[in-house]
Amino acid sequence: MKETGFERHVRACNNAVLPGERVPFHIGDASVGWVTVPVAEALRDFPAVRRTGLRVTLTDPVALPAIGRVLADRGFCRWRGELFDVYERPDLPPVAQIDRGAIPAFGIRASGIHVNGLVQRANGLHVWVARRASDKLLDPGKLDHIVAGGVPSGLGPLETLVKEAAEEAGIPPDLAQHAIPVATIGYAMERPEGLRRDWLYCYDLMLPEDFVPQPTDGEVAGFELWPIGRTLEAVRDTNDFKFNVNLVMIDLFIRQGLIAGPEAERLRAAL
Template sequence: MHATYWTVSDKSLSPVLEPFLRHIAACNSAVLPGGRLPFFCGTEQIGWISPLTAQALETLGLQQDRGFGVKTGAELFPLSRTLCEMGLYASHDEAFDVRNDNGLVLGQVDRGAIPVLGLAAEGVHLNGLVERADGLFLWVARRSMSKRLDPGKLDHLVAGGMSTGLDPQTTVVKEAQEEAGIPAELAATARPVSRIEYALERPEGLRRDVLHCYDLLLPEKFVPVAEDGEVESFHLMPIQDVMALVRDTDSFKFNVNLVLIDLFIRRGLFAPAEADILRNSLAGQPR
């Protein structure tokens, strides 16, 4: 792992919003139900499943009058393992909580089963910011080519799913140490700034994600170190260059673009009228 100081060619920022709105639209491309069937835990609908998943659940005797489902949350994790054994996904060997619409934990599933069952999942994204005399900079990570999803894409300095038993703040501290070598006492100063939801189809299935977004101001001398092998390299970039990459390319992992657009809005990089349009687009998408 290594850190570099990386810039792109200087470009004046376009007032046209379409290049940014396309990223928001891409992350909200799922039409619900869109041919999917509801998946229940007890009396509560918690997911949307594809016809392929429905066929698998039918063989397991989980068809109901209203769709498919399990009777109790205790059945969720064993079901997720069974679906893995049936070849519907490859296990992540990581348990995630399954919550209802009120945020109450109903049970757990293997992380890989979340898009297969169309469940909502929560995670954190952290903007690693450096304020220098010559402007605002952002630490950007390049994902390892060995990553299962989006190998080689640009990513946040810290980002990760919320494992069983954790909340957003503890997840930030955990992931900051594992992914960038940020000491816990420094990571604990990260400030929650926004919450972003979206729903889209991906090769792994239906993604209905909730992102808890944080800003962390880092010392100028800080250099991240990948502790878990998930990052190929780190780059410190002027915020204007990051904005140009979001505007002109698909270099960033799909959901990172949304968190960065939110950062650009909060840092005043759009005119007020443009910021209002983007803010409403980010906030107006159902999960």
């Protein structure tokens, strides 16, 4: 069966083969990630890490941020200066913290929020589309959601949404808090920065017709309000959107009935 333009995005975001050539990474008894053989070899230098058979285990969770910094200095990952919590599963308490830039090198699952900024007009539903700044570390210049970002240590998804909404788009908290959770989407993807195992908390936020988002922190170059049909065509026919935004948009199109029948069933099962 011929793949559609939508299916190629789902396939691209799930291109990781695990374990493949990676080694399981544990913190104590908790299985939290996957590391390449070169990273596993580099971890031999740290007293808090032991190699047992095919497993790499960190015995002291407190040591993880410092280990990530050393690996960044050695070129295995970037240093972002922002701590994220490390979980075995999203429903369990965190077992450690790690710098955001080191997450792909360890294959650790990260959480993020994505917001569909929606406006209902007389001529149909519209979607606010952001363009990422040209100096972003990842995917500069790509199209993005009105609000999206990783969930940092100590915050939950909704708290992150409210924070990012104010910082990225100038959306006041009393408006951002009306966002409605609509889906959770997971994937495992090989990327230039490493293994991305992300869990996305997806929201719809209906915005007033007279509200115009404003880039406030420099991460977004600008915003445009598109008819949802134009957004669908861009996702289906181009690679203009950041890779994971496509998945959240596909979920939106299914829920709006713009993708239906067997195609919608296949996509929903794959998301």
